[in-house]
Amino acid sequence: MKESSDPDLNRIDLKMLRALQRDGRISNADLAVEVGVSAATCHRRTQQLVEAGYVSGFRAVVAPHKVELGTLVLVGVVLDRSTPESFAAFESAVGKLKFVLDCHLVAGDFDYFLKIRVRDMADFNRLHGTQLIGLPGVRQTRTFFVMKEVVDGRALEF
Amino acid sequence: MKESSDPDLNRIDLKMLRALQRDGRISNADLAVEVGVSAATCHRRTQQLVEAGYVSGFRAVVAPHKVELGTLVLVGVVLDRSTPESFAAFESAVGKLKFVLDCHLVAGDFDYFLKIRVRDMADFNRLHGTQLIGLPGVRQTRTFFVMKEVVDGRALEF
DNA sequence: GCTCAGAATGAAAGAATCTTCCGATCCCGA
DNA sequence: TCGGGATCGGAAGATTCTTTCATTCTGAGC
Numbered sequence: 001m002k003e004s005s006d007p008d009l010n011r012i013d014l015k016m017l018r019a020l021q022r023d024g025r026i027s028n029a030d031l032a033v034e035v036g037v038s039a040a041t042c043h044r045r046t047q048q049l050v051e052a053g054y055v056s057g058f059r060a061v062v063a064p065h066k067v068e069l070g071t072l073v074l075v076g077v078v079l080d081r082s083t084p085e086s087f088a089a090f091e092s093a094v095g096k097l098k099f100v101l102d103c104h105l106v107a108g109d110f111d112y113f114l115k116i117r118v119r120d121m122a123d124f125n126r127l128h129g130t131q132l133i134g135l136p137g138v139r140q141t142r143t144f145f146v147m148k149e150v151v152d153g154r155a156l157e158f
Numbered sequence: 159m160k161e162s163s164d165p166d167l168n169r170i171d172l173k174m175l176r177a178l179q180r181d182g183r184i185s186n187a188d189l190a191v192e193v194g195v196s197a198a199t200c201h202r203r204t205q206q207l208v209e210a211g212y213v214s215g216f217r218a219v220v221a222p223h224k225v226e227l228g229t230l231v232l233v234g235v236v237l238d239r240s241t242p243e244s245f246a247a248f249e250s251a252v253g254k255l256k257f258v259l260d261c262h263l264v265a266g267d268f269d270y271f272l273k274i275r276v277r278d279m280a281d282f283n284r285l286h287g288t289q290l291i292g293l294p295g296v297r298q299t300r301t302f303f304v305m306k307e308v309v310d311g312r313a314l315e316f
Numbered sequence: 317g318c319t320c321a322g323a324a325t326g327a328a329a330g331a332a333t334c335t336t337c338c339g340a341t342c343c344c345g346a
Numbered sequence: 347t348c349g350g351g352a353t354c355g356g357a358a359g360a361t362t363c364t365t366t367c368a369t370t371c372t373g374a375g376c
Binding site: 009017020021022023024025053054055056057058059060061062063064066067068069072074091094095098099100101102103104105106107108109110112113115117142143144145146147148149150151152153154155156157158 | 226268
Binding site: 195196197198199202 | 326327
């Protein structure tokens, strides 16, 4: 397994990134021991990783089914026209929909692919009718209900 | 916007969950001020939220393009047979592939949908040939290269 | 309306951690 | 070998965490 060859990221930095990705709340002291540097150095490097944009933030991972968002749905979207204006309008509008976790412009049979979390199928059906098909330029959507989440949000391996 | 009606989650808990999802490293003292309770209470409630499974962990969010994983690909998979054994074999095998971030069993034209992160198209092509199509029971795959990540990994809204 | 038991709360203090300072070391090019 | 800049780790003050304990809140039962 080849590691990133970014010269700014040495072996210590990579270890720190992996550890922080696994446990974002690890104490600076523990992280220092784990990666084999002093607490002072560890603290400095961690700050640098954040400032340099390697770490874009720290988040608590909330269990979806515990907050009434246990139903996952994937939706393929086809737009009426393939113009930049059409894409921009769609993207702007979809960005405001809080239940859309992912939205990607793709090459293939669809224009966009959405990943959506809702309470249940009835909830999705309501949102689909009131929000999704009303998005600017939408010609058609194809819905894939998720029956089983085998892997969701796995950490990056680098 | 209706909030979760879980009796175990009161207004304070919800505020805490939202704050922790936004900033997993917020200090206990700051979080206490933000949600309007004492530091002691805040500390206790946070622990309870984790122990009760509302928070499944804390993570640093690593910028994919900074670690040579800037290319995102969605793949629809169709299996040979729709037997429980076939599904189980596929899921077990796909769970070992570290570059698969999401894997969901879906209803519709595909059996599974995968979300994959790789360095570039060449890297994907290599992995597709050596790993994906070799997964147990795979009849065909359809690849959707992501040309633009409009939204990726948005936080849950509850 | 009253009482009481259990749960939840906040102030406070000791323990642990963070964060900065500073002198020492390392690295590399001249 | 030398010099200069970058990096490092020890140490200590500042901050934060975490527990304790007395008080307050809540609601069931009478």
